[in-house]
Amino acid sequence: MKIAFENGSYESAAPITVYDAAKEAGVLSRDVIAALVNGQPADLTMELQADADVKLLTFEDAEGRHIFNHTAAHILAQAVKRLFPEVKLTIGPAIDRGFYYDFDTDKPFNADTLTALEAEMKKIVKENLRIERFTLPKDEAIKLMQERGESYKVELIEELPEGETISFYKQGEYTDLCVGPHLFATGLVKAYKLTSCTGAYWKGDQNNKQLTRIYGVAFPKKEMLKEHLEMLEEAKKRDHNKLGRELGYFTTVDYIGQGLPIMLPKGARGIQLLQRWVEDYEQSKGCQLTKTPL
Structure with a gap:
């Protein structure tokens, strides 16, 4: 061949x-x-x-980055299971700007938790665990996840067609239901950062249990992570939400909603000037004003 x-x-x-x-x-x-x-x-x-x-x-290829980030998500999940064995795994995909993994946990995760998880991820990377793919028939796949107490994985497998061959990926003591593909060893993920922790509903349905979602980014070189974090800091400095508040253009209050800004005098004046400029420009072009019912 x-x-x-x-x-x-x-x-x-x-x-x-x-x-x-x-x-x-x-x-x-x-x-x-x-x-x-x-x-x-x-x-x-x-x-x-x-x-x-x-x-x-x-890593320079979009498909390569996706696979790299997917493996980073598995390293995160392995770290969570090492530190918090009672936590149940759900899903952990790669996304455009990194990865996330959703966990079912009764323990609130915070900044200190993320720091501890990063330290455990460092150990997993240093161990350079071989990542191996294997498959099982559907009934054996369900049994494996039941034995591990991974009820969400069982649910996902049960939704697959009968006769389906189910694929898993194993690294050390950690095994996850996954289509793949993945890197061949954990040691390739040289640099990473867990960026935030939020809530998310299982399968995106608010009628289901709320999970804990951890976001992160990963790179093959520490210099690349450093550049990425510096870029994010620069972006924060130019964030209109941050600048608008600091300059006194608007504010928000919780009982109205964070997405509904209250314009302060400076901001209201700015809107007024923009409206007048638009009206003058439209008039200069011969536009006629109409009003629809309120």
């Missing part, structure tokens, strides 16, 4: 992993973290059994 890469190819008479094929073809670099196999995201440990077109991915 022929494995075609962007900058080379390799022919193998027997099944071979993406990693080994790339290595034999001489196209494997240190920053490669995953792959697209015939256009579909894949682990580097995926075994190829037929001709395939393979694109190797790095």
Whole structure:
């Protein structure tokens, strides 16, 4: 079978992993973290059994970042289970600007909790745990999650069609229901930051139990995290919500709502001037004013 890469190819008479094929073809670099196999995201440990077109991915690729962040979410969940074994796992996807994981916990998480979790994540990264994929029939998958007390995972599996083969990812003592793909080891996630902790409803339904959602960002280099955090600080300085309050343009009160600003004299005057400018401009262009019923 022929494995075609962007900058080379390799022919193998027997099944071979993406990693080994790339290595034999001489196209494997240190920053490669995953792959697209015939256009579909894949682990580097995926075994190829037929001709395939393979694109190797790095963190610079959108698909590569997604896989990287997904693995970071699993590292967070493993840290939570180590520090708080009673917590139940729900879902933890990659998102455009990082990742999050939702947890069912009766313990309120705060800034100190996030600091403790970051410290535990550091240990998991240092352990450089191998991340391995395995599959189970549906009934065995349900049994595995029941034995671990992961009721939300059981619910997700039960919703899948009968006869479905269920995939899991394992790193050390931690096992999670997941389609993947993932990095091949936890040690690749060199830098990360847990940025916030909020509430979220299971499956986005307010009739379901409220969960605790932890957001984070992750990078392969500490310098990249430093640059990202500096960028966020600069953005905060230019935040109109912050500047508007500091300059005395508006305020808010809880009983009215944070999304309904009360314009102070300076802000009201600014709106008045803008309205007059718009009216004068429209009039200069020959526009005629109409009013709809209030």
